[in-house]
Amino acid sequence: MPIARISYTEEDAWRDLPILLGAAGLNESLKNEAELLHYNQNSLFRIPSLGIVMRNVRPNPLAAGRAKRVAKLGEYFRQSSAPTVRLADGFTQPINVGDLWATIWNEEERRPKDQIKGRHMGSALKAFHEIDISVPELAALPRWQNPLADSKSRIRQGFTKELITKEEYEKLIALMDELERDIRIVRQQLEKMFTLLHGDPQIANLLFRDDEPIWCDFDSTMIGPSQADLAVTAVNAIRFNKSERHKQAAAAYGQDVMQDEHWDLFRRMREAKLIASNILNLKDHPAIRPEFEKRYRSVFEEGNEIWIPYTEAKENYDSENPGWLDQQASTQTAAKVTADAARRPRPDCRRPRNPRPR
Structure with missing residues (x-):
């Protein structure tokens, strides 16, 4: 059974966003335009240029079951006249990589x-x-x-x-x-x-x-x-x-x-x-x-x-x-900066090994 992370912060949510974007087949750079609409049990990221909202589940032992159940519900709602938001087309849902789970929905009007x-x-x-x-x-x-x-x-x-x-x-x-x-x-x-x-x-x-x-x-x-x-x-x-x-x-x-x-x-x-x-x-x-x-x-x-x-x-x-x-505000800015740094390849700072004399 998956083990719940001891804590999961906004910084973690920002760090994991490009991972889930990539798993969905989207460009990870979309993180740069993302807007965090909500952060609690789920993190809701709006991607304006695509007209979608990615709903990322906080990693925990129940995350997989919840994401699968919601995605299945979303598929039914998409085929019916239910008064609900619709799953976005073009994705195999839910999105999953490791202990991260997400669903992607069409963006609708928020009043x-x-x-x-x-x-x-x-x-x-x-x-x-x-x-x-x-x-x-x-x-x-x-x-x-x-x-x-x-x-x-x-x-x-x-x-x-x-x-x-x-x-x-x-x-x-x-x-x-x-x-x-x-x-x-x-x-x-x-x-x-x-x-x-x-x-x-x-x-x-x-x-x-x-x-x-x-x-x-x-x-x-x-x-x-x-x-x-x-x-x-x-x-x-x-x-x-x-x-x-x-x-x-x-x-x-x-x-x-x-x-x-x-x-x-x-x-x-x-x-x-x-x-x-x-x-x-x-x-x-x-x-x-x-x-x-x-x-x-x-x-x-x-x-x-x-x-x-x-x-x-x-x-x-x-x-x-x-x-x-x-x-x-400073903490939230730092969260995005830290997320960027976490994704950036680290330079190889190891001292080159001298070749053995032949």
Whole structure:
């Protein structure tokens, strides 16, 4: 089984980009025009001249399976009318070299967050949930068995790496165990409502083609209850003060999950996942820990504090601390320079050996 790299930084992502470009049959020099759109579990690199986006999976033991599953899904979506981004033509996907895996997608329109409305999310999610899950191409998709497994894994890793305290660890694991018991109680009932779940229907994963909203990012796509997707905008309404967006989404979808008999379970599940989502990044940025503590406190003390996205917390901190922002910019520039140096052939500095006298 592949071994996960101890750490994988933006510098690593830039260094690996030309390797994956070459494996895809593209010129490695395209790295020079690449734009990093996103860096987390995946690195998204936009290649403007080709109109494509390369989605590189962070090296880990699950990377191969995830990339293969997403590529297979992409092939099905490409042949259907699904409201999704399309795999780029002309490549054998997924792209692989060593422990590096990637998929390549057509570039679509990205809109500013304030231009994406709840009605866009609701209509796109409705169309996604209406995809026929009985087709053979979707038979191998994972089913909604243990939706909190990833979160529990992050919590355990966070405690092992001393990113969270023993008390935080114990309370979070106890919460996850309680939720898993509640899921088992109603699982058979929920199976009657299974559909194709996107898994992460966030604004960041909504693109546009011909002015119609479409989805990207299928790492978490599976067969499961529609409430799991619908709870995303509903919890955002409560925790991120996005009530108007939720109202629009519910109206466009034709259902308000807050009226569902299982709403409390899905609300608590979503909140728990949002708390655990950035545990492994707690030391990456000074703004992440305070936001994590706020979320943790408001759930366990039943507070009504408004949360903010981790990205917004970072942006706020950066604007208030320009010195930190300059440091980050220098680090990113150095990452590209280091990546270039790593790819450049090293001169042979060995002293030439004297030929033996004959």
